Amino acid sequence: MSKILITGGAGFIGFHLQQQLISKHEVKCIDSLRCEKTASIHRASLMPSVYQLDCSDDFSSTLAFQPDIIIHLAAETGVSDSEIFPEKYIKTNVDATFNVLEQARKMGVKHFIYASSSSVYEPNQAIMSESSPTEFQLSFYGTTKKMMEQMVSNYCRQFGMTAIGLRFFTVYGSYTRPDMAGYKFLKGIQDGSPIKQYNHGEVLRDFTHVSDVVHSIELLLTKITSEPLGFHRVFNIGNSSPVTVKKYIQLIAQELNKEPVINDFPLPKNELQATFSDSTSLELYTGYKPSVSIEVGVKEMVDWFKTGAYEE
Numbered sequence: 166m167s168k169i170l171i172t173g174g175a176g177f178i179g180f181h182l183q184q185q186l187i188s189k190h191e192v193k194c195i196d197s198l199r200c201e202k203t204a205s206i207h208r209a210s211l212m213p214s215v216y217q218l219d220c221s222d223d224f225s226s227t228l229a230f231q232p233d234i235i236i237h238l239a240a241e242t243g244v245s246d247s248e249i250f251p252e253k254y255i256k257t258n259v260d261a262t263f264n265v266l267e268q269a270r271k272m273g274v275k276h277f278i279y280a281s282s283s284s285v286y287e288p289n290q291a292i293m294s295e296s297s298p299t300e301f302q303l304s305f306y307g308t309t310k311k312m313m314e315q316m317v318s319n320y321c322r323q324f325g326m327t328a329i330g331l332r333f334f335t336v337y338g339s340y341t342r343p344d345m346a347g348y349k350f351l352k353g354i355q356d357g358s359p360i361k362q363y364n365h366g367e368v369l370r371d372f373t374h375v376s377d378v379v380h381s382i383e384l385l386l387t388k389i390t391s392e393p394l395g396f397h398r399v400f401n402i403g404n405s406s407p408v409t410v411k412k413y414i415q416l417i418a419q420e421l422n423k424e425p426v427i428n429d430f431p432l433p434k435n436e437l438q439a440t441f442s443d444s445t446s447l448e449l450y451t452g453y454k455p456s457v458s459i460e461v462g463v464k465e466m467v468d469w470f471k472t473g474a475y476e477e
Contacts, residue, residue: 173239338375339469366411403442
């Protein structure tokens, strides 16, 4: 049993991860409860140990907990907003990550797992492996995630930590964020309101169910503690089976038994046309294989949505 601290613990992935780990490990979570506030507070109400602390806080001195491992999931997400509010993304994704690393160093934590993103990859790649080019990113969000990777790598070398970065590919499922496309599709289709799609829905995304994401992190937890100090590696966390956004919308509409009202727009210049995870490295390292098909995953998400969890 390990002592694990999760940042962003009341967020979408953090909530599911805590629910899975709590029976096997001693888990504490911190979350500012500011982002997507109603949803975060709702998730936090279902969790036994969430502390309202910001990743910019000196939580090493205020949190009566000595973790063995930190899983840093707190982040400012989303491509479009990063172009409008770049300073917010620097503050949350770069400055706050620096502070979390400093807090880890103060507490003597040697094992660090953190959220990166498929947005670090350059465009126009048929398939994305960890060795694919990441010299430039289409979005400022992707740039902040690449900066995080470089900063963590340096910390590992300078201060003798071991770290693993998680390049997530379009995570979806129950308790999704209200500001994410999946929830907007759910809400819009249910209400009969127009939903926004790009390029006639022909944009490809490697939709990855949150339960597969959590399983991959569980597997990585069994590996990181045996790696030497200074170790740093990033892994794609994907389904390796991309589908069009058009199909994703159709599946949601079928489960809701509604006809979607769609407004089509050109793809924004900061959005990738396609994402496709090559997860071979993760499979070789941990044995991970995604198990949730898009059909099963969408049904799970829609069934949850029908409970009205986020309704005021």
